[in-house]
Amino acid sequence: xxxxxxxxxxxxxxxxxxxxxxxxxxxxxxxxxxxxxxxxxxxxxxxxxxxxxxxxxxxxxxxxxxxxxxxxxxxxxxxxxxxxxxxxxxxxxxxxxxxxxxxxxxxxxxxxxxxxxxxxxxxxxxxxxxxxxxxxxxxxxxxxxxxxxxxxxxxxxxxxxx
Numbered sequence: 344x345x346x347x348x349x350x351x352x353x354x355x356x357x358x359x360x361x362x363x364x365x366x367x368x369x370x371x372x373x374x375x376x377x378x379x380x381x382x383x384x385x386x387x388x389x390x391x392x393x394x395x396x397x398x399x400x401x402x403x404x405x406x407x408x409x410x411x412x413x414x415x416x417x418x419x420x421x422x423x424x425x426x427x428x429x430x431x432x433x434x435x436x437x438x439x440x441x442x443x444x445x446x447x448x449x450x451x452x453x454x455x456x457x458x459x460x461x462x463x464x465x466x467x468x469x470x471x472x473x474x475x476x477x478x479x480x481x482x483x484x485x486x487x488x489x490x491x492x493x494x495x496x497x498x499x500x501x502x503x504x505x
Contacts, residue, residue, distance in 0.1 A: 348386050355404045372478050384470040399463045402446035405433040
């Protein structure tokens with residue numbers, strides 16, 4: 344299974360522009376790693392559901408394929424606009440099916456208002472949300488480690504006073 348997944352994503356991850364996602368923070372990790380996680384979930388679930396898992400996996404890899412297009416936007420506007428930028432970038436390199444375009448454009452529903460048209464789009468939308476929460480919990484735990492260490496040292500030093 345892992346080799347098949349790698350074969351599917353290889354044409355995407357080999358792009359120089361796609362590699363730039365490794366340097367962009369996303370949910371406290373990187374946008375590249377986020378797309379990999381979403382694509383892995385989409386691959387496994389769509390394959391189990393006997394959907395076109397190759398096309399779903401490709402679309403999941405491309406759902407956040409944007410580099411600087413939204414850096415100057417505020418939070419809500421960024422959430423609403425980035426699917427369009429991701430779709431524009433994806434179309435520069437790949438001939439997408441209507442389903443793949445819908446996956447990319449609607450992966451932020453309900454923030455983007457327009458609901459997904461395909462089961463595959465709903466699937467990626469939900470997986471993206473679950474992965475985002477998981478990743479945010481990882482980065483929050485990582486960020487809290489120094490705080491926990493400092494609190495521990497303060498408590499130890501406080502105890503020494505008595």
